[in-house]
Amino acid sequence: xxxxxxxxxxxxxxxxxxxxxxxxxxxxxxxxxxxxxxxxxxxxxxxxxxxxxxxxxxxxxxxxxxxxxxxxxxxxxxxxxxxxxxxxxxxxxxxxxxxxxxxxxxxxxxxxxxxxxxxxxxxxxxxxxxxxxxxxxxxxxxxxxxxxxxxxxxxxxxxxxxxxxxxxxxxxxxxxxxxxxxxxxxxxxxxxxxxxxxxxxxxxxxxxxxxxxxxxxxxxxxxxxxxxxx
Amino acid sequence: xxxxxxxxxxxxxxxxxxxxxxxxxxxxxxxxxxxxxxxxxxxxxxxxxxxxxxxxxxxxxxxxxxxxxxxxxxxxxxxxxxxxxxxxxxxxxxxxxxxxxxxxxxxxxxxxxxxxxxxxxxxxxxxxxxxxxxxxxxxxxxxxxxxxxxxxxxxxxxxxxxxxxxxxxxxxxxxxxxxxxxxxxxxxxxxxxxxxxxxxxxxxxxxxxxxxxxxxxxxxxxxxxxxxxx
Numbered sequence: 453x454x455x456x457x458x459x460x461x462x463x464x465x466x467x468x469x470x471x472x473x474x475x476x477x478x479x480x481x482x483x484x485x486x487x488x489x490x491x492x493x494x495x496x497x498x499x500x501x502x503x504x505x506x507x508x509x510x511x512x513x514x515x516x517x518x519x520x521x522x523x524x525x526x527x528x529x530x531x532x533x534x535x536x537x538x539x540x541x542x543x544x545x546x547x548x549x550x551x552x553x554x555x556x557x558x559x560x561x562x563x564x565x566x567x568x569x570x571x572x573x574x575x576x577x578x579x580x581x582x583x584x585x586x587x588x589x590x591x592x593x594x595x596x597x598x599x600x601x602x603x604x605x606x607x608x609x610x611x612x613x614x615x616x617x618x619x620x621x622x623x624x625x626x627x628x629x630x631x632x633x634x635x636x637x638x639x640x641x642x643x644x645x646x647x648x649x650x651x652x653x654x655x656x657x658x659x660x661x662x663x664x665x666x667x668x669x670x671x672x673x674x675x676x677x678x679x680x681x682x
Numbered sequence: 683x684x685x686x687x688x689x690x691x692x693x694x695x696x697x698x699x700x701x702x703x704x705x706x707x708x709x710x711x712x713x714x715x716x717x718x719x720x721x722x723x724x725x726x727x728x729x730x731x732x733x734x735x736x737x738x739x740x741x742x743x744x745x746x747x748x749x750x751x752x753x754x755x756x757x758x759x760x761x762x763x764x765x766x767x768x769x770x771x772x773x774x775x776x777x778x779x780x781x782x783x784x785x786x787x788x789x790x791x792x793x794x795x796x797x798x799x800x801x802x803x804x805x806x807x808x809x810x811x812x813x814x815x816x817x818x819x820x821x822x823x824x825x826x827x828x829x830x831x832x833x834x835x836x837x838x839x840x841x842x843x844x845x846x847x848x849x850x851x852x853x854x855x856x857x858x859x860x861x862x863x864x865x866x867x868x869x870x871x872x873x874x875x876x877x878x879x880x881x882x883x884x885x886x887x888x889x890x891x892x893x894x895x896x897x898x899x900x901x902x903x904x905x906x907x908x909x910x911x912x
Binding site: 568578613617621647648649653655656657664665666669670673675676678679681682 | 798803804807808809843844847848851876877878879883885886887889890892893894895896897899900901903905906907908909910911912
């Protein structure tokens with residue numbers, strides 16, 4: 453199991469903030485990666501989700517650095533992809549292949565396509581997945597798909613629901629990488645982590661999104677999770 | 683809520699047998715529908731799943747009738763579609779549209795496509811579903827999609843797992859039909875039934891199949907179910 457000290461978190465939205473904040477609290481050195489750091493810092497209005505601007509959020513975590521995707525990837529020995537699925541491949545490409553080589557990429561993104569209205573469909577599914585696309589595009593990286601089936605606040609605090617008695621899924625080709633990621637997830641409080649197998653099993657977790665979105669509507673809250681009862 | 687006495691169950695495989703057997707035990711009059719009743723009864727070898735031939739299975743349930751899809755649909759005031767997804771539209775068409783008109787169709791089928799090997803992919807998903815296809819093909823019927831996310835033995839005996847503390851999903855356009863079906867499901871022992879909304883929400887439950895199939899492999903048993911923890 454690899455010893456990780458520095459982590460890059462790609463994405464400044466709710467998922468990126470949730471992961472960056474928790475990792476910083478746990479003592480990791482964290483750099484958030486974004487397309488244009490100056491533009492991100494210059495924003496003074498709430499973002500499209502109504503969350504405070506990044507610069508305001510970051511005042512809670514003065515240790516967290518901000519840089520370009522390339523700077524963040526060069527900084528981190530592990531990369532968390534918390535960008536919107538539609539832009540994930542481009543964000544990772546702009547990080548530079550050499551900055552990702554041999555590193556673990558924790559891929560939380562989902563290939564949600566909002567272009568045809570609500571509810572979103574998936575831009576890739578069934579015989580392929582975004583997790584596989586990322587692994588194919590960066591064959592020297594070690595992609596571990598996980599955390600993509602739950603709300604951003606539950607990702608890093610599973611105990612707020614049913615004392616943590618619900619299930620997290622994990623997919624990836626590299627056993628050592630999955631072991632490292634599992635350790636990290638356990639430090640967030642996850643107790644029931646199911647390793648589904650290689651990265652092709654990411655199809656299954658990404659295809660949970662359509663029912664996840666409908667359940668959000670039906671239950672009126674995103675604070676739910678799946679438990680595999682067995 | 684409609685009073686149902688006679689039920690048609692389409693399909694002679696594990697799902698059809700499970701439903702027909704349970705409904706018969708509960709006191710309903712049941713006719714199983716199949717493409718060719720004579721051929722079904724003539725078989726004396728175990729089927730492709732290794733289950734005993736239909737004629738042997740039926741000795742446990744002497745009250746259960748067997749007929750063509752058309753005969754069964756004419757007999758039942760509610761139809762259970764437990765055929766393989768790949769043949770469901772054809773089976774329902776051969777039943778005759780007038781025999782389905784105004785009736786509830788409980789659709790348990792999944793659009794699994796084994797033609798490209800294992801694991802199967804889905805023949806329809808993402809922006810459509812088999813449940814919707816059936817509803818579009820038979821606009822006068824009341825399609826309720828349910829039970830398609832669990833193993834056949836759990837469908838009618840949810841209490842064998844975690845005292846029944848797991849979740850069943852339901853989709854359909856007709857509120858009265860869903861209310862009737864909910865009553866039937868509760869008589870099987872289901873306690874946590876989530877109505878996801880109209881028939882388009884069947885996309886979500888059918889798209890659970892890819893992770894279901896991988897979990898079957900990982901857990902080594904099909905006796906598991908999803909609980910929506912909230």
